[in-house]
Amino acid sequence: MKAGVGIDERLGLSLDQQRTLVQEAARLGYTSLWTPASATGRSAFFTCGQWWQATTAVVPEGLSVGISVVPFPAWSVPTLAAEAATLSAFTSGQHILGIGLGGYPSEAFRQPLGLDLVPPLRLTREYLAATRDLLHGQKVTLDGQAVRLHGLQLGLAAPPTPVYLAAMGPQILRLAGAQADGVTPNWSSPEQIVWLREQVAEGARQAGREPGSVPFAQYIRVCIDDDADAARRAFVANMLGYAMARPGQPTDRGYRAHFGRMGFEEVLGDLEARRQAGAKMDELVDRVPPELALRVGYFGTPDGAAAALRELSRGLDEAMVRLISVRRGDLDGCLAAIGACQPSGWLLSD
Numbered sequence: 001m002k003a004g005v006g007i008d009e010r011l012g013l014s015l016d017q018q019r020t021l022v023q024e025a026a027r028l029g030y031t032s033l034w035t036p037a038s039a040t041g042r043s044a045f046f047t048c049g050q051w052w053q054a055t056t057a058v059v060p061e062g063l064s065v066g067i068s069v070v071p072f073p074a075w076s077v078p079t080l081a082a083e084a085a086t087l088s089a090f091t092s093g094q095h096i097l098g099i100g101l102g103g104y105p106s107e108a109f110r111q112p113l114g115l116d117l118v119p120p121l122r123l124t125r126e127y128l129a130a131t132r133d134l135l136h137g138q139k140v141t142l143d144g145q146a147v148r149l150h151g152l153q154l155g156l157a158a159p160p161t162p163v164y165l166a167a168m169g170p171q172i173l174r175l176a177g178a179q180a181d182g183v184t185p186n187w188s189s190p191e192q193i194v195w196l197r198e199q200v201a202e203g204a205r206q207a208g209r210e211p212g213s214v215p216f217a218q219y220i221r222v223c224i225d226d227d228a229d230a231a232r233r234a235f236v237a238n239m240l241g242y243a244m245a246r247p248g249q250p251t252d253r254g255y256r257a258h259f260g261r262m263g264f265e266e267v268l269g270d271l272e273a274r275r276q277a278g279a280k281m282d283e284l285v286d287r288v289p290p291e292l293a294l295r296v297g298y299f300g301t302p303d304g305a306a307a308a309l310r311e312l313s314r315g316l317d318e319a320m321v322r323l324i325s326v327r328r329g330d331l332d333g334c335l336a337a338i339g340a341c342q343p344s345g346w347l348l349s350d
Helices: 015-027 044-055 077-090 109-115 122-136 170-179 190-206 227-242 253-278 279-286 302-312 333-342
Strands: 002-006 032-035 064-073 094-098 140-144 148-152 162-165 217-224 297-300 318-323
Touching: 002 015, 002 064, 002 217, 015 190, 015 333, 032 044, 032 318, 044 064, 044 077, 064 162, 064 217, 064 302, 077 094, 077 148, 094 122, 094 279, 122 170, 140 170, 148 253, 170 190, 190 253, 217 227, 217 302, 217 333, 227 253, 227 279, 227 297, 253 279, 297 302, 297 333, 302 318, 302 333
Parallel strands: 002 032, 002 318, 032 064, 064 094, 094 162, 217 297, 217 318
Antiparallel strands: 140 148
């Protein structure tokens, strides 16, 4: 198993602070750095390039850098593939591209970007196939519903870039097994990973691939602070931003369905009803049983982190310690967190 660190803009760290953090991650024995991407925020490719270059001062080849994930409907296939290939060339092949649907197909996601509605599974299948082929140096012709390319090939030489697919539902998990270089689930308990792997293995078998050949890389959220209650509140608030269905959205799809399958259904239904009646987030956070939230991550003081990660990383090929902080811009807190989670304390041997 590999161990990485996940860093995002919510931490409120400057680029200089991020460089300090990733260099310390290299010293502590982590082997990869990961960040999510947004449709309109700072370029994750630029950020990853900065991180890789900073870590070469500690590890000559630099740590590998991954994006988990790019909301791909906001990008054209050629543009995204060219950006990923450029980063792979810059890092001498130390880049993994993760792609996912993001907020698609919701109107709130599509309307500002002017995106047509295409069945999400079809869109993902076409986009994944075209992007992966381009990033493996192939010339692509595809006349699909969402992706239409005719004899296109990237105009730069770069090492092949693995393309991982964000997947949690049965159909897209089987698609990942059939076509992707890896899969990046999210917010999944070790027990849920078993089920996810079964779906991916089935897709691989149907495509003539080895059932266990598709690696799993997942963020494990941690919020570590000497104030254990503050850590709990920050962690649960972050989690509910994913787990609760937004008003008017269905509860049988996406993250809401995913959390429901893991035993959160009753709690989430209660929280959504209370929100509808006017309850604020602080009240909702306090109604989540701590033992339930601890199924999908860790919050608390530093001394409990290693044991939690040892359990939460079961079934993964790469576990990325995704940092949540109580206070924005708290570099010292982030450094303490990656120290408490350093791989030597919990990493499972092969």
